[in-house]
Structures are given as C-alpha cells and as structure tokens.
Amino acid sequence: MHFTSESIETVVEIFSSLPSIGRKTAQRLTYHLLKQPQEFVDKFSNSLLTMKKNVRFCSVCYNFTEKNPCPICSSQKRNRKLICVVEEPNDVLAIEKTSEYSGMYHVLHGAMNPLEGIGPNDLKIRELVSRINDEVEEVILALDPNVEGEVTTQYLSKLLKPLGIKVSRIARGVPIGSDLEFADEATLSRAMEGRIQL
C-alpha cells in the first residue's frame, strides 16, 4: 500500500508468508516490533541467524539439533529397543511432552504423497532401515492420521516386517476430553475397529 513504507511492507510480507499467519496478524506483529526497544529487534534478528547457523540434522534420527548426535540419540537413559517414526521434528516435541515415551525417534521429514510426487526416496526411509540392528525390537509408526500418513504407514510396515522386528502404529480413536457426538464418522469408525476388550 502506497501510504506505508517499503521497509514495513517487506516485514509484513515475510510474516504473511509464514504458516498460520494472515495479512492482518502480520501487520499486527510488524507494528508490535516497531514499538519494541532496539535491543529486542536486535535479539530477534540475531537469534534467527544463530539458530540457522548452529542447527543441523542429527545424523542418527534426523531431528534438528545443535549437537550431533542429538541429546536424545546420545542419552544413556533412553530405551534403544524402540524407535518411534514421525513425519516432522514438531512431532518429536509433541510426543516428548507426554513424558510417556522413553525410546528413540526417527524423523522422516514428510510423508509419501504420490499426487505431489513425493516417494520413499524423498524421505529419510533408507536411513531408517539402516538403523535396524539386533538391538531394535520394535518400530512404532506415529504418522499423521491422514491419507499421506496412511500410505507411508503401509509402505513402512511392508518394508520393516521382513526384517524380523515388531512394527506397530499408534492408536486412532476418539480424542480424550472430547464429546463423542462431535467426533467425525471416520474417527468413530476407527475407534470402533480398534476397540479393546475389557
């Protein structure tokens, strides 16, 4: 817009390009930054560069890390018999937050999507297979509950089972704390299928 300055517009456009940020939020964030002290903006700017410079993929699990191998892969407290396979680094964060899982991880960096031409070679699948040794007892597939996650789960299941390890998937069902009547049909039918005898 002609009445704002170019340097403001540049920042608004960058914020708008980030996921889940619309133009209005981008404007609010930009104007908020303009009101902050110089030190805050300096810190923001520098921390982006520092992060980008220091963070790499862990050469074992392919999660983001500053140290290689990452803290989880190099920890003595984790159960090396279990590998939980996820699509994205964010998924590791989500599972760690539950404090229920103490095994290892493997980040695929995406899921198979035939329509967009994303196949097994575009994901860290070869790297996963090369991690399967005598120590590993079970691979837990924790991919997103959508078509891409489903395709990838089936593919990995067929690929890993012949290696003589247990392959499992996380349960799909009605989310805790929700109302049964608001669950969609697909979720409810999965929940019925996956019912457990009491």
Add this chain to the structure above:
Amino acid sequence: MHFTSESIETVVEIFSSLPSIGRKTAQRLTYHLLKQPQEFVDKFSNSLLTMKKNVRFCSVCYNFTEKNPCPICSSQKRNRKLICVVEEPNDVLAIEKTSEYSGMYHVLHGAMNPLEGIGPNDLKIRELVSRINDEVEEVILALDPNVEGEVTTQYLSKLLKPLGIKVSRIARGVPIGSDLEFADEATLSRAMEGRIQL
C-alpha cells in the same frame, strides 16, 4: 526443554512473546524457518533491522513512516480540513483500506487508562491540539469502542470543542454482515441510541 537446542528455544521464546502467538504456533514458526533456505532467514533477519533503523514517527501525525512528513501528511490530494484521531498506527491501515476517507490522521499511541496510570500527557494529545489551526474544520474521533476509548473520546471532545471546531465520533452499532440476534446488549443499545431517521 532439555532435548531441544538452546538456539531453537531462544527463537521459540521470542515468537511466543509476540501478540497472538502461543507456544505451539511459536514452535511451528521456528521449525518452519529451520526448513527454509539460508537466503530466506537472512532476508527476514535483515529486514527487521532495516525496518527498525529506517522507520520513525511522522512529526505531524505520529504514524510510523520512513519519510518525514509521512506520505499522507505530505500528499496534496488529502483533505486538510479533516483530522481523524486514532489510537494506533494499525488503525490508520484499517481506515485507509476502506478507501472512503481522504482526510488527515493523528495517532495518539494509546488511550487514556486511569487504572494503569495512562493520562493525557502519555499520549500525543498536546501534539494534536497544536495541529488545530484555521484550516481544520472537523476532528473525527475514531477510538476503540471500549472503556479506554470512551474515556479518551470524552476528554478530547471537551478539550477540542472550545477551539471552535466540529468534533465528531464514528458510529457505534451493529456490524455489517453480522446477525442482529448475535449482537451483544451493549452494541445493540448503542445502535438503538444512534438510530437515524429515514
């Protein structure tokens, strides 16, 4: 969290400190940036510094600007008889987007809030008064429709009327496109009060 790196955590914390961004969104944004090419992160980082360096307050209307006076204040096409008073620079953006208003602006940078000790001297009110000259015919008060906006509107009205100019406020009523039944009581009663004879 111990398993993420310090430089990632720093960026997550900065994003979380911005308005309307929770911790989960902050994580998603941070991980998104990690996946972007170096050039994108460089551009983001630099554009924040450039903006902060170049953008100042317009010495006339106190909107953010790179040139002083700002494009609106220095434009020959704007109607200098009207000054629209708003709380924040974002409000100028919002009003300009309507393309209905062609007068000048004045940004107060906040609203009076006795509970938080924000009085007239903390806002650009003296600067507004000093702009009132023979050329100005009307001041339109366009403050937020809440308690602070109301207090400031009343204060400015009493301050400006003795200067012999017309002082108006924008209409409060039911928003266009909404359902009357969903309007809250305060909005509806303002809409009744402000009814217009047809």
